[in-house]
Amino acid sequence: MKRHVLGQLEDIEDGTIQARDVGGRNVVIARHGDRIFALRDVCPHQGAKLSNGVMSCSRKNARVGEHHVNMDQPVIRCPWHNWEYDLDHGTCLTHPTPLAVAAYRAFVEDGQIIVET
Numbered sequence: 001m002k003r004h005v006l007g008q009l010e011d012i013e014d015g016t017i018q019a020r021d022v023g024g025r026n027v028v029i030a031r032h033g034d035r036i037f038a039l040r041d042v043c044p045h046q047g048a049k050l051s052n053g054v055m056s057c058s059r060k061n062a063r064v065g066e067h068h069v070n071m072d073q074p075v076i077r078c079p080w081h082n083w084e085y086d087l088d089h090g091t092c093l094t095h096p097t098p099l100a101v102a103a104y105r106a107f108v109e110d111g112q113i114i115v116e117t
Helices: none
Strands: 003-008 017-022 025-032 035-040 054-061 067-077 084-086 103-109 112-116
Touching: 003 017, 025 067, 025 112, 035 067, 035 112
Parallel strands: none
Antiparallel strands: 003 112, 017 025, 025 035, 035 103, 054 067, 067 084, 103 112
């Protein structure tokens, strides 16, 4: 795997996403607290740029009219059809589908954002 240094953690505001070129790949970088995530910047559903979407927390319906929110599991929501993808693994959370976004290992080391491709 190749390591890419993308700058300092403080370069990305908490709770935001950014489009980046990482070794020739279009990647969306997301920051949630002190954690960094990296996904391919394309929704596999119909090709929207996920970097034009929003980062949120995961939601799960238990019963009709009842919702559970998990603030510790951030997701990225596609701007076109609101499909949500888990930032850890790229798994689609809103539809029973095998579609997933490629996820890259991302972490902070000595204050620097590192992504491995």
